[in-house]
Amino acid sequence: MNRLCTLTAPKGRPREFDLDVALAGALRVFWRNGYEGASMAELTAEMGITKPSLYAAFGNKEALFHKALDLYEREKLAYMTSALEAPTARAVAERLLRGALQMQMSTCDPKGCLSVISSVACSAEAEPIKAEVAKRRASSEAALMRRFDEAKAAGEFPDGLESHALMRYLFAIMQGLSIQAGSGATCTELNQLVETSLSVWPTR
Amino acid sequence: MNRLCTLTAPKGRPREFDLDVALAGALRVFWRNGYEGASMAELTAEMGITKPSLYAAFGNKEALFHKALDLYEREKLAYMTSALEAPTARAVAERLLRGALQMQMSTCDPKGCLSVISSVACSAEAEPIKAEVAKRRASSEAALMRRFDEAKAAGEFPDGLESHALMRYLFAIMQGLSIQAGSGATCTELNQLVETSLSVWPTR
DNA sequence: GCCTATTCATACCGTTCGGTATATAGGGAT
DNA sequence: ATCCCTATATACCGAACGGTATGAATAGGC
Structure with missing residues (x-):
């Protein structure tokens, strides 16, 4: 046997x-x-x-x-967790944005972000799908917020800027990036979006 | 007769x-x-x-x-054209962001942005739909870019910041706003997003 | 009053949807 | 060789899809 x-x-x-x-x-x-x-x-x-x-x-x-x-x-989203290890909040943001950009520049994968696509579409039948995606996104948001809490404690943010708000702001840009990538924006345009976002990133 | x-x-x-x-x-x-x-x-x-x-x-x-x-x-999108009449680029951005926020706070309308929803969903059958939405969005983008061109000519932007890039950046935030509104973010959270975006808006 | 034009309500069209019953094919154990 | 178990292929299920044929109802023009 x-x-x-x-x-x-x-x-x-x-x-x-x-x-x-x-x-x-x-x-x-x-x-x-x-x-x-x-x-x-x-x-x-x-x-x-x-x-x-x-x-x-x-x-x-x-x-x-x-x-x-x-x-x-x-x-495809592995870069998100590894980005959290960057030394500063700004470096985290940079790795997140550049990671998202790099993913959208892949010529063999579909455009846009599966999570964003799934959280939007569609009818009542797909409600459990939206709920599941929302749950996973909430966990990503929580992870980034914990990282930004550390950064705030380390004095990296200007006064009055909450880590919660900054997390939400960064996610919004990444979601906008995937929307634009999904509707035909060029790599150059997406790169401009990332660079602009980084250039306005708040410093203390 | x-x-x-x-x-x-x-x-x-x-x-x-x-x-x-x-x-x-x-x-x-x-x-x-x-x-x-x-x-x-x-x-x-x-x-x-x-x-x-x-x-x-x-x-x-x-x-x-x-x-x-x-x-x-x-x-529902009338605020977008009227926002372009604001005196400065920053004021335009403020009116756009606050207008988008106010629309998402309406309790009688569905959440999210119809344009974003339609540009994402879904299969091959809906390709003409996506194309139509993309066309209309392109016209909105062009209008905002013309307005930002004026602002740049008036010296409102820091050196190296193109009006095209800033337009794309602002649209990304608004798209992210509508994504988050559509997946259950609270009014408080959306307001934080708007305030944060305004607080980091580039000045010369 | 009658004709014409348009809308309304019902019932139906063929197609596609997600999901399955059934029968056959193929490898491990004895 | 036989039995058992699982994967395969075909053909099918009821329901929902977008869209329409049909006939009754309701107005104006003559």
Whole structure:
């Protein structure tokens, strides 16, 4: 009864596709079209699998979206957590803005930010989707606010400027960046936006 | 053959609903749900008319959306054009930001900005919608840029700060404002965002 | 009163939506 | 070889989608 690997040969017929590859395909579709704009037909086409395979492997459309959102945060939003390690609040902001810019300049990924797209779209059916995205965004906001609280305690901000307000301001710029990227702004224009934001960043 | 008013009694059976009231209802639905998220069933319910009446009066869903977008710009975005008359670039920005804030604080209107919502959502079918919104936004951007060009010529900006870049920066903040308003930010938080943006506005 | 023109209400069109029942194919254990 | 379990492919489900055909209702022009 010596089993060398129980993971690679579980039981019945092995699946013929790669879970990660399929999920990456699903992410692309959700990213391009939003949750409601992504049809099962387009999803299965891009993932290279049939509908029953999709449902067996991922549950349903909403569960698939959650897994795609996990992948998105893990692979595409990694710069956000690492940016928090920068030495000053301004450096954090710079790494966040440049990270967002760099992501939008990728020619192989869809434009815009999946989180922003999903928090906007759309009808009543997608309310749980919006709620989930809001929850995750709140956690990102909390992390950045903690970092800015440190910066404020270190005296990096002008008097009267709350870390909470500055966090919200920085997020607004990044959200605006993704909106503009999604509606056809050029890399030059997005770069101008980042540079302008950095040039007006408050100093004490 | 003296006709006092050819407009009020055209020919056949008079319509039993008010065009403007119905259009206002359509605007609410598009505003809440986006173009694709708005179903004909919800539209007709909110407009208080039946589907054939809708098609006879407005054409089809896309034409109805265009008319609703016209109404939106006329009634809800009027502050944008009037803001351009402010004496300085900073005053223009202040009126734009406070105008956007005031609109988001209305308790009877949906949250977020219809233009932003429509430019994000959603699938391939809605590509002409995105294009139309992009066209209108470009005209708003051009108007603000002309105004900032004047300001730059008047020496209101620091050296190296282009009016184009500042216009894009201000739009980004307003877009971020509408994103945050649409995902449940409180009036206090949105007000903080506006105040912070104004407090860092560049001066020469 | 009758014709014409327009609106209204109902019922329906074909298509697409997310999701599944069913039968077949393929690998591990015995 | 047989059994068991899982993945595959096809074909299908009811519901909702945007849009329309149809006939009754309601006005003006003659």
